[in-house]
Amino acid sequence: MAEEYPEEEFKIAKKEMDRLVYESLKGREVKPNVMFAKMSDLSRALGISKGMVKWSRVNSLWPMQFGLACCAIELMGFGSARIDAERKGYLLFRSTPRQSDVMLVAGWVTKSMVPEVKRLYEQMTEPRYVIAFGECATCGGPWFESYNIIRGIDQVLPVDVYVAGCPPKPENLFEAMIKLQEKISGKIED
Amino acid sequence: MAITRINIGPVHPSTHGVLQLVVDLDGDTIERVDPHIGYLHRGVEKLTETRMYMQNPPYMEKLDYLAPMSYDEAYVSAVEKALGIEVKERAMYIRVILLELQRIASHLFFIGTIGNDLGQMFTLFMWAYMDRDKVLDLLQEATGSRMFYVNMRLGGMLSDLPPDFEERTLETLDYVEKRIKEYESFIEKNPVFHERMKNIGILPPEKALDLGVTGPVLRASGVQYDVRKNSPYYVYDKLHFEIKILTKGDNFARYKLRLLEMRESIRLIKEAFKRMPAGDALGQPVKLRSPPTKNKIVCVSREAPKGELMMYLVADDQKPYRLSIRSPNFINLMAITHMAKGLRTADLFATLGTLDLVMGCVDR
DSSP states (O other): OOOOOOHHHHHHHHHHHHHHHHHHHTOOOOOSSSSSSHHHHHHHHHHOOOOHHHHHHOOOOOBBBBBSSHHHHHHHHHHTTTTTTTGGGGGBBBBSSGGSSEEEEESSSSTTTHHHHHHHHHHHHHHHHHEEEEEHHOOOOOGTTTTTTSOOOOGOOOEEEEEEESOHHHHHHHHHHHHHHHHHHHOOOO | OOOOEEOOBBBTTTTSSBOEEEEEEETEEEEEEEEOTTTTOOOOHHTTTOOGGGGHHHHHHHTTTTTTHHHHHHHHHHHHHHHHHOOHHHHHHHHHHHHHHHHHHHHHHHHHHHHHHHHHHHHHHHHHHHHHHHHHHHHHHHOOOOSSSOOOTTTTTTOOTTTTHHHHHHHHHHHHHHHHHHHHHHTTTOOOHHHHHHSSSOOOOHHHHHTTTHHHHHHTTOOOOOOHHHHHTTTTTTTTTOOOOOSOOOOHHHHHHHHHHHHHHHHHHHHHHHHHOOSOOOOOOOSSOOOOOEEEEEEEEEEEEEEEEEEEEOOOSSSSSEEEOHHHHHHHHTTTHHTTOOOHHHHHEEEHHHHHHHHHHOOO
């Protein structure tokens, strides 16, 4: 019934499309270390010890309210009454990237969404962390064969913690957040 | 006066996902709204053509992630219709019970987010999400998963309901019923809520029919249309329930209608448990190769929590040749271009919130 198209043509077109998207993003490299990205800079500026800086950084992380797709519903579950993330130092979800330092990429990232994600990441204050939440953000998930999806957010942003699951439960995100805290405090090496 | 054009989104906390709105303003009054969609497009309909029939339900569930079971069920019944498979009677009752539980969960989420859209951050959301979790616990018990339950099989279910499920469901439903009363007193005794919701975003019935909106949005405009009554499927014609309608067609009516619908769903589930026959409810196990079908075109219509959902399936040998989905969210979204005219900017989000959109279903 269906007319067969040659497979090669499709593969070449797909490859070309991928190349074009990444070429267009090449010039917009993320520059680290704006002002107080280094712990020693901040401790010198404020006149406090490095341990103090580390402690305050670990215990007051502000995630950004950035839901893309299904996983965003479970992300809201993380902030809701049953999990109560505030007891571990995760305060309210912020609506603007300028007030937040953890970006939770929850959902599949389409090719038209990549520039927006990059722009949001650049607007966040240093130091900033990224959690890839769910299969889609980790590796493309069920859509890995789709023509409009990037296979994993780590192709665009540096990711600190990956969470597996489709979708992960809010408890899994809680564990990932604790992992991130351990990473910031230096208990876990990169 | 000069027209200002502003851009809202695609990442904005009030647009319920990734929706871009280009708004023309005259002062603070909206002249024109232009929704730009497609930021979540991943080609579901095309992907289904590369999979066997029963490999597709997980893709269907990710369309509307607030009511995944309704979409799963609609797709599976389209396949059943194409292959000519009868559903067992007990399985029909189980499906009705689970679908209505899913409707309650979806509407509870709406009540949570409408508070956020009106600027009342998180109190209402915390309440509603807590109750939604209780309903999800029931679904998890019945299917094994919290959010995406691939539990429909051809001709029946993956598994029967667990023992004592009825008692626990009735207990939870009594709790939810009590909470609905609390929501009413909590929300409707607040004068700010009335100011923000009443006589705002009016959709007259003629216009609603012209635009093709369905579901609670249409019924709040005073049109009595519900697929469960108009062309009943499963056992909906044996159960007693009413289609609630409200005539005003404004934001308040759309909010109120969802509360009324939740009460009807509770009534439906209670009756379905009483009438449910004993027996076998298991469907066929998933085989890699389904029975072959040639050039059969079927269309099923279902009442999803957001509106009328249609699955148009052109069945080929082992895979769908074409699957077209009539998404209620996509069509309801287009009503915003009509409703937003003359509103204030802040009311745009309240109006958008009462449409209860899921962008994953709009973009597909």
